[in-house]
Every structure is written in structure tokens, then in C-alpha cells.
Amino acid sequence: MSSERVLKLGIPAGSLQKATVELFAKAGFSIADSRRSYQPAIDDDEIHPICLRAQEMGRYVGDGVLDAGITGFDWITENDCDVVEVCELPYSKATSNPTRWVLAVPSESKVTRPEDLQGGIVATELIGVTQRYFADRKIDVRVEFSWGATEVKARLVDAIVELTETGTSLRANNLRILDTVIVSTTRLIANRQAWEDDFKREKIENIAILLRAAIEARSKVGLKMNVRKDDLDAVLKVLPAEKSPTVSSLADSAYVAIEVIVDDKVERALVPALKRAGASGIITYPLNKVIH
Numbered sequence: 570m571s572s573e574r575v576l577k578l579g580i581p582a583g584s585l586q587k588a589t590v591e592l593f594a595k596a597g598f599s600i601a602d603s604r605r606s607y608q609p610a611i612d613d614d615e616i617h618p619i620c621l622r623a624q625e626m627g628r629y630v631g632d633g634v635l636d637a638g639i640t641g642f643d644w645i646t647e648n649d650c651d652v653v654e655v656c657e658l659p660y661s662k663a664t665s666n667p668t669r670w671v672l673a674v675p676s677e678s679k680v681t682r683p684e685d686l687q688g689g690i691v692a693t694e695l696i697g698v699t700q701r702y703f704a705d706r707k708i709d710v711r712v713e714f715s716w717g718a719t720e721v722k723a724r725l726v727d728a729i730v731e732l733t734e735t736g737t738s739l740r741a742n743n744l745r746i747l748d749t750v751i752v753s754t755t756r757l758i759a760n761r762q763a764w765e766d767d768f769k770r771e772k773i774e775n776i777a778i779l780l781r782a783a784i785e786a787r788s789k790v791g792l793k794m795n796v797r798k799d800d801l802d803a804v805l806k807v808l809p810a811e812k813s814p815t816v817s818s819l820a821d822s823a824y825v826a827i828e829v830i831v832d833d834k835v836e837r838a839l840v841p842a843l844k845r846a847g848a849s850g851i852i853t854y855p856l857n858k859v860i861h
């Protein structure tokens with residue numbers, strides 16, 4: 570591992586790639602050509618991005634080939650990687666929800682409990698975690714490696730352990746979930762030696778702050794409005810109780826301006842209620858980053 574002022578950063582190729590590049594963009598970094606080049610350009614001279622499979626990321630970060638990288642908790646666990654887990658980054662391929670590796674059988678199968686699989690065969694990409702799951706429950710099954718397209722194998726063997734995010738693939742293949750084997754979210758990980766290097770650690774921490782702030786901002790909106798002082802109490806009552814709005818004076822001393830950040834889920838109900846409570850000139854705007 571070199572101690573030059575460049576951070577070798579692993580970007581996950583495959584399922585997480587598009588969401589990762591978009592998240593970096595929101596965090597303020599432009600990564601170009603990540604689909605064509607495994608060493609894409611980034612507009613930060615102190616970062617050298619390298620695209621790698623999420624499955625292999627932990628090993629390369631652990632060995633110091635990379636200083637840091639982004640991968641799933643599932644593969645960190647499967648490969649038992651010796652890395653620093655810097656932070657959780659709650660995003661998946663399509664949503665900000667965690668993914669789950671589930672034990673599933675064909676919907677028509679007679680199997681209703683994991684115990685019913687005793688003596689059977691289970692296909693999965695996540696061999697180690699699956700073997701541990703059955704060993705912990707003292708269920709004797711043969712766990713077979715699957716190279717992908719695992720859903721189809723549920724009808725070739727007895728059951729599968731496969732990743733699900735939105736549930737679309739399980740539904741499309743008419744599969745029934747018996748149990749959750751592991752819940753996984755995306756993580757930023759660092760090499761132990763790199764984490765001890767002042768420059769690299771600060772750089773990794775800065776990336777963590779910006780990525781987390783960009784994720785946080787995705788589910789929030791900013792709200793601004795003007796309110797007659799007489800209506801202030803009524804308007805404040807409508808705003809979510811846990812929020813502390815900024816109230817500032819306006820040139821017209823009969824009015825104040827209110828600014829607050831709220832969950833985007835409540836925006837639709839909040840705006841008409843604020844208007845009814847007397848707010849005017851209401852504007853809502855998307856946020857780039859929210860830093861706590």
C-alpha cells in the first residue's frame with residue numbers, strides 16, 4: 570500500500586453501480602464512464618476510483634490493494650473480511666431499503682418450514698452464510714453453489730437462498746419465502762492501515778459525510794413561507810412537532826418568514842394545512858445534502 574496522497578477507492582460494479590455513481594453525483598463528485606472503464610475518471614485528483622465486483626471488494630480492501638470501497642454487508646459477512654466498517658450507506662439497487670437474502674421454495678412446494686428441508690438441496694450464491702444458517706438450526710441440507718439466475722433453480726432442487734429487494738423477481742418466478750437468512754445494507758469499508766494514515770482517513774471520512782448527507786437529503790424537502798405574526802402559533806402547530814423551524818423577521822413587521830426541513834412523505838399533507846393555517850408565499854425545494 571502506498572502512502573501517496575491518493576485514495577484508491579473501490580466502486581461496486583454490477584447491481585450497485587448505477588445507484589452508487591448517482592449518489593456520488595449528489596454528494597458532489599462526478600464519476601465519468603464507469604460503465605465502459607473499470608478505472609473511471611473522477612473530478613477529484615486525490616481519489617483513484619476502481620470498479621470491482623461487490624463480492625470481491627472486501628478482499629481487495631482487506632489486503633490493501635484498495636484503501637476503501639463500497640460493498641454490501643452480505644459479502645463482507647460471507648467473505649469474513651478484516652476491514653474497518655466506516656459507515657452504513659442505506660441504499661440498494663432500486664430503493665433506499667435494505668436487501669434480504671431469503672430462503673424460498675416454489676409456491677406449490679409442500680415445504681412450509683426450514684426444518685422440512687432436512688436431507689434436501691439448497692442452491693445459492695451466498696454459500697457460507699447459508700451453511701451457517703442451517704448448521705445453527707441443526708438442519709442437515711446440502712448447500713450448492715449457484716452462478717446466478719438462482720430463482721429458476723428453486724424448481725430444480727428443493728429451495729434457494731436468494732437476494733430480494735423489491736420482491737419482483739420472487740413474484741415473477743412464483744416463489745414463497747420461508748425465512749430471512751440475512752438482511753444487508755450497503756457499507757463503506759476501509760483498509761486497516763489506510764485508516765491509520767491521516768490523509769487517507771480524513772479523505773474517507775469526508776466521503777462518508779458527503780455520501781450520508783446526500784442519502785439523508787433524498788427523503789427531505791425544504792419549506793419556506795411567510796406568516797402574519799397573528800397566525801404564527803396556528804402555523805407552528807401544523808408543522809411536525811420534532812422540527813424546530815427558523816423564524817426570521819421581514820421588512821414588513823406584521824409578518825415573519827419560516828423555514829423548515831421535513832420528510833418528503835409529509836409534504837403533500839402539510840402544504841394545504843399550512844395554507845389553511847394562514848401561511849402565504851409557500852415554496853418547497855429539493856435538498857442536495859443534509860448534515861447532522
Ligand SMILES: Nc1ncnc2c1ncn2[C@@H]1O[C@H](COP(=O)(O)OP(=O)(O)OP(=O)(O)O)[C@@H](O)[C@H]1O
Binds near residue numbers: 583732
Ligand atoms: N436489487 C439488488 N440486486 C442485487 N444486489 C443488490 C441489490 N441491491 C443491493 N444489492 C447489493 O449489491 C451487491 C451485489 O453484488 P454481486 O457482485 O453479488 O452481484 P451483482 O452486482 O448483482 O452481479 P451479478 O450480475 O453477477 O448478479 C450485494 O452486496 C447486494 O446486497
Ligand SMILES: O=P(O)(O)OC[C@H]1O[C@H](OP(=O)(O)OP(=O)(O)O)[C@H](O)[C@@H]1O
Binds near residue numbers: 718719731734739
Ligand atoms: O427483489 P428484486 O427487486 O426483484 O431484486 C432481486 C433480484 O435482483 C438480483 O438480480 P441481478 O440483477 O443481480 O441478476 P442475477 O440474477 O444475475 O444476480 C437478485 O439476484 C434477484 O434476482
Ligand SMILES: [Mg+2]
Binds near residue numbers: 584
Ligand atoms: Mg446478482
